[in-house]
Amino acid sequence: MNGLIEELQRLFPGIQGEEGGDMPALVVPADQLLAVMKELKERHDFNFLADLTAVDFRDEKRIEMVYHLLAVPEARELRVKVNLNRQHPEVSSLTAIWPAADVQEREVYDLMGVIFQGHPNLKRILCPDDFTGHPLRKDFQLNAEEGRE
Amino acid sequence: MAVAREDLLTQEIELNMGPQHPSTHGVYRALLTLDGEKVVKVENIIGYLHRGIEKLAEDRTYTQVIPYTDRLDYLAGMLNNLGYVQTVEKLMDIEVPERAEYLRIIMAELSRIASHMIMVASMALDVSGWTAWFPPFRERERILDLFEMTCGSRLTVSYMRIGGVAADIPPGFLPALEAFLDDLPQMIAEMNGLITGNEIFKARCQGVGKIDLETALAYGITGPNLRACGLPFDLRKARPYGIYDRFEFDIPTLNNGDSYDRFVIRLLEMEQSARIIRQAMAGLPGGPVMAKVPRVIKPPKGEVYHQIEGAKGILGFYLVSDGGNKPYRLHIHSPSFVNLGALPRIAEGGNIQDFVVNIASIDIVLGEVDR
Amino acid sequence: MENIFTGIAAYIKGLLAGAPPWVQTLGMGLMYLVGVLAFIFLNAIYLIYLERKVSAYMQQRLGPNRLGPHGLLQPVADAVKLLGKEDIIPRGADKWIFIIAPVIIFIPAVMVYAIIPFGKGMIPVDLNIGVFYFLAVASTTTIAILMGGWGANNKYALLGSMRSVAQMVSYEIPLTFSLLGVIMLAGSLQTSQIVAAQEKVWYILLQPVAFLIYFIAATAEVNRAPFDLVEGEQEIIAGPYTEYTGMRYALFYLSEYANLVSVSALAVTLFLGGWHGPWLPSWLWFLIKVYIMIFIFxxxxxxxPRIRIDHLLSFNWKVLLPLSLANILVTGVGIKIYQLLTLGRW
Known part of the structure; x- marks a missing residue:
């Protein structure tokens, strides 16, 4: 696995490997994501987008995109992370590589407020269209008490 | 002809199928653009059942999240339980007692059979095969009875715990399970006689909603729907979790990737699940069903992604811990959500009747889609 | 027993004997109408019960069993419930068309009973073009369904009524052709004569293919599974009936069951020897045969399961229609050969 990370680092100097997790992980600069993903899919058999989500690290002022890739059928796993600016989270969309990213990116946009450049149909998916805010952000206020006052 | 060509052209209409509709399997809405009866375009509109489980989990302790997982795919509660507790165990490095591992396998596979039963029953019903609804439901009742015997609950079981299972099986469980497994082949034979081999059913489903393997992978389709396209990819075999590596079973595959194959593969998978359960029953050891875990679950700081083979496809849990007693972030990758995302691709070009078959054949559960 | 109904008719005719001829005709007409209506309502109501029981036993259930012995009063409760329901007319609906459609659909359903020979000498109107009359009247049902579907101004209703037109118009053709074989054998369109001609041999033995075609086409005509596309509830909710409530909805279903009885009655008349049968009274034989047909339906x-619309239509045009035409040809040749053999001339 380390071979994979080194090989990628030769092509994309901005990549960092992460040690000690449950699976090999890469941290990729946002502007290189699309190229790295293409490389992973075409040259390294990671042909399946297993999951796509985001985590809000409010204290560190960043939103982390987390992609989990799977090599089907041998089931090797790989985690790819992208750090985004919490104020203006923007990253390129993966829909061109995996159509599976379509709904999942919409979900992340809806709940986390990440803008996916190049997404064909970026609108809310789980929340209603007129909803304001992005519920999975840590500073989202749960307004259960609002009506009581 | 004096009539202008424009006058002869038909107009497309938009039809809202759902959120209340007999065949949407829950509160799901499809915005169909129709040309006559032909479906030109499909747009999924979901979120009616969105309860914000991922957000709720951030405010609950690790143990308190378990009941929420039941309400994801409420037709296979045990499998969701299993996926979640294994995720936490993976993060905390907890060893689960042998007996609990075996019980988990038995319950998970029973859950899978129950879920597949619903799928075959409702797909039969969606082509108006009313009578075929009953054999699977009759047998599923017995699975639910088994669950009730063990944990007091039928659907929202909350049976698994971090470090084991909530309770040991009561006396009488194993004979009842044995009897159920003995009767299962008969139910499958009934379904085959009534529906699978029926000419009208074949005409309705064969070649409908066809998807090839490459497209299926690109759209992230997993589970029985992927295996109906001809790829024997099953996490239980490819990346065994728990103790699945100890059992002998086959991965049934079919090659057409159409609705009919997606239906038949469920019947085949039931047989394999039954095989696993029989082996687990034979090998069931004695001993405790809970490991020694701290009263307050506090996983170390870190992250983990764990995926299991759910009833509808690969069910993944991504858990980020900040070292506290509540999850910092829990993301649930639900197979139905992704499979439903592929529905527009699958369904376009058929007519309304095909659309109903397609929804049924990809087997969605809205609790899991909307979370 | 045999003469119970004809006796009643004769008694009423006797009462009216002194009246002017037009009163007599009117009185007898009214009596037949009341008789037929009672027959339809009793049958339709208990057919709903029967349908629920039959389906229940096929599906390992018990069916209605709470109201009265074996749930026999269930249909009464259903009727009362339907009568008490709010009558909703959607704001967007075409009001008058929406309102009269359920009434109109009921008229042909009743009218076709005029030519059914319920027993020996028990035929309301013995028309000499009986079968033709039946087919002509029955085909107008389509119009009422289209009215209901169009008037409701609902997309599901529209789709359903369009399906009904496509389906019923195309299935009428093999239905008619399948009856031609029988008519050729009997040499008459008059239902009483067709029944009389079957005293020795039922036409189902001479025309098995025609019976099969008739059965399939009739299933499609009365919109029953597997040809119930018009109200295919898994796809289009209830088709043309989607927006109807209460009694209007009930009228549609009543007429549907009335049609089921009438096509079964026609099948019995034309293929199963009508009221002929040993020992039992003729009208009882007729009823038994009708109920056997209904049970098969x-x-x-x-x-x-339900068939798909394009398969339904291609099955009709590519299989049933040629088959029914071939049946007519074979029947014609057969009649001529028979004549040649028995009479020694063409």
Whole structure:
């Protein structure tokens, strides 16, 4: 696995490997994501987008995109992370590589407020269209008490 | 002809199928653009059942999240339980007692059979095969009875715990399970006689909603729907979790990737699940069903992604811990959500009747889609 | 027993004997109408019960069993419930068309009973073009369904009524052709004569293919599974009936069951020897045969999944229609050969 990370680092100097997790992980600069993903899919058999989500690290002022890739059928796993600016989270969309990213990116946009450049149909998916805010952000206020006052 | 060509052209209409509709399997809405009866375009509109489980989990302790997982795919509660507790165990490095591992396998596979039963029953019903609804439901009742015997609950079981299972099986469980497994082949034979081999059913489903393997992978389709396209990819075999590596079973595959194959593969998978359960029953050891875990679950700081083979496809849990007693972030990758995302691709070009078959054949559960 | 109904008719005729001829005709007409209506309502109501019981036993259930012995009063409760329901007319609906459609659909359903020979000498109107009359009147049902579907101004209703037109118009053709074989054998369109001609041999033995075609086409005509596309509830909710409530909805279903009885009655008349049968009274024989037909219709309904619209139409035009035409040809040749053999001339 380390071979994979080194090989990628030769092509994309901005990549960092992460040690000690449950699976090999890469941290990729946002502007290189699309190229790295293409490389992973075409040259390294990671042909399946297993999951796509985001985590809000409010204290560190960043939103982390987390992609989990799977090599089907041998089931090797790989985690790819992208750090985004919490104020203006923007990253390129993966829909061109995996159509599976379509709904999942919409979900992340809806709940986390990440803008996916190049997404064909970026609108809310789980929340209603007129909803304001992005519920999975840590500073989202749960307004259960609002009506009581 | 004096009539202008424009006058002869038909107009497309938009039809809202759902959120209340007999065949949407829950509160799901499809915005169909129709040309006559032909479906030109499909747009999924979901979120009616969105309860914000991922957000709720951030405010609950690790143990308190378990009941929420039941309400994801409420037709296979045990499998969701299993996926979640294994995720936490993976993060905390907890060893689960042998007996609990075996019980988990038995319950998970029973859950899978129950879920597949619903799928075959409702797909039969969606082509108006009313009578075929009953054999699977009759047998599923017995699975639910088994669950009730063990944990007091039928659907929202909350049976698994971090470090084991909530309770040991009561006396009488194993004979009842044995009897159920003995009767299962008969139910499958009934379904085959009534529906699978029926000419009208074949005409309705064969070649409908066809998807090839490459497209299926690109759209992230997993589970029985992927295996109906001809790829024997099953996490239980490819990346065994728990103790699945100890059992002998086959991965049934079919090659057409159409609705009919997606239906038949469920019947085949039931047989394999039954095989696993029989082996687990034979090998069931004695001993405790809970490991020694701290009263307050506090996983170390870190992250983990764990995926299991759910009833509808690969069910993944991504858990980020900040070292506290509540999850910092829990993301649930639900197979139905992704499979439903592929529905527009699958369904376009058929007519309304095909659309109903397609929804049924990809087997969605809205609790899991909307979370 | 045999003469119970004809006796009643004769008694009423006797009462009216002194009246002017037009009163007599009117009185007898009214009496037949009341008789037929009572027959339809009793049958339709208990057919709903029967349908629920038959389906229940096919599906390992018990069916209605709470109201009265064996749930026999269930249909009464259903009727009362439907009568008490709010009558909703959607704001967007075409009001008058929406309102009269259920009434109009009921008229042909009643009218076709005029030519059914319920027993020996028990035929309301013995028309000499009986079968033709039946087919002509029955085909107008389509118009009422289209009215209901169009008037409701609902997309599901529209789709359903369009399906009904496509389906019923195309299935009428093999239905008619399948009856031609029988008519050629009997040499008459008059239902009483067709029944009389079957005293020795039932036409189902001479025309098995025609019977099969008739059965399939009739299933499609009365919109029953596997041809219930018009109200295919898994796809289009209830088709043309989607927006109807209460009694209007009930009228549609009543007429549907009335049609089921009438096509079964026609099948019995034309293929199963009508009221002929040993020992029992003729009208009882007729009823038994009708109910056997109805049971087969129900059996089919609860066994088969629904067919797809394009398969339905191509099956009609590519299989049933040629088959029914071939049947006519074979029947014609057969009649001529028979004549040649028995009479020694063409």
């Amino acid at each position: 129900m059996w089919v309904r609860w066994t088969f």
